[in-house]
Amino acid sequence: DAKTTQPPSMDCAEGRAANLPCNHSTISGNEYVYWYRQIHSQGPQYIIHGLKNNETNEMASLIITEDRKSSTLILPHATLRDTAVYYCIVRVANRDDKIIFGKGTRLHILP
Amino acid sequence: DTAVSQTPKYLVTQMGNDKSIKCEQNLGHDTMYWYKQDSKKFLKIMFSYNNKELIINETVPNRFSPKSPDKAHLNLHINSLELGDSAVYFCASSQAGRGGEQYFGPGTRLTVT
Numbered sequence: 001d002a003k004t005t006q007p008p009s010m011d012c013a014e015g016r017a018a019n020l021p022c023n024h025s026t027i028s029g030n031e032y033v034y035w036y037r038q039i040h041s042q043g044p045q046y047i048i049h050g051l052k053n054n055e056t057n058e059m060a061s062l063i064i065t066e067d068r069k070s071s072t073l074i075l076p077h078a079t080l081r082d083t084a085v086y087y088c089i090v091r092v093a094n095r096d097d098k099i100i101f102g103k104g105t106r107l108h109i110l111p
Numbered sequence: 112d113t114a115v116s117q118t119p120k121y122l123v124t125q126m127g128n129d130k131s132i133k134c135e136q137n138l139g140h141d142t143m144y145w146y147k148q149d150s151k152k153f154l155k156i157m158f159s160y161n162n163k164e165l166i167i168n169e170t171v172p173n174r175f176s177p178k179s180p181d182k183a184h185l186n187l188h189i190n191s192l193e194l195g196d197s198a199v200y201f202c203a204s205s206q207a208g209r210g211g212e213q214y215f216g217p218g219t220r221l222t223v224t
Contacts, residue, residue, distance in 0.1 A: 032211070034211070034212070038154075041218070042217060043201050043203070043215030044154065044203075044213075045215070046212040046213065046214065085152075091211065097211070098159060098169075099146075099154075099213060101154040103153075
């Protein structure tokens with residue numbers, strides 16, 4: 001079973017920041033937080049991952065709380081193309097291990 | 112410059128047939144995976160191979176047999192297809208020591224009639 005809890009769906013206005021929360025209260029010390037998304041009819045796409053420090057790349061920012069029990073993925077300026085299911089996953093990094101996908105959050109970007 | 116490619120994209124076949132799905136990655140990764148996404152959109156791991164060796168084999172019927180001729184290819188052969196095999200099958204690849212992120216192919220939609 002997935003070790004994360006996400007809201008089933010969220011709406012965000014186009015051009016605004018989309019903030020997607022994730023709870024992972026049982027995360028272990030050596031587990032990272034990963035985010036993937038799946039745009040309709042496409043394969044999942046890696047977005048970002050982090051251990052305890054905040055991370056930013058060209059796609060998004062990842063904010064992890066100090067106790068590491070929750071995190072937020074931020075899409076700074078959402079566009080219609082960001083409409084997708086977003087998956088928050090915790091797993092040990094640098095290993096060739098399976099990804100256990102939960103139900104994710106269906107993000108709707110509204111024009 | 113496709114990173115992970117799958118063929119075919121769509122596959123429609125009848126019950127009882129045998130079919131194969133092919134996957135290729137040009138990322139130089141040493142691990143490849145097969146995932147299944149059912150009609151309820153749940154994504155689940157089926158198999159993974161590292162350098163042509165099977166390392167993950169989830170509870171999958173014996174009718175499914177992965178084959179890795181080299182580390183850039185992982186094919187999925189399915190015998191005696193059943194209605195319940197209808198799903199989207201995704202191939203993925205990753206490289207150990209680079210962060211663990213996996214790169215997925217576009218998927219193969221299998222419909223068994």
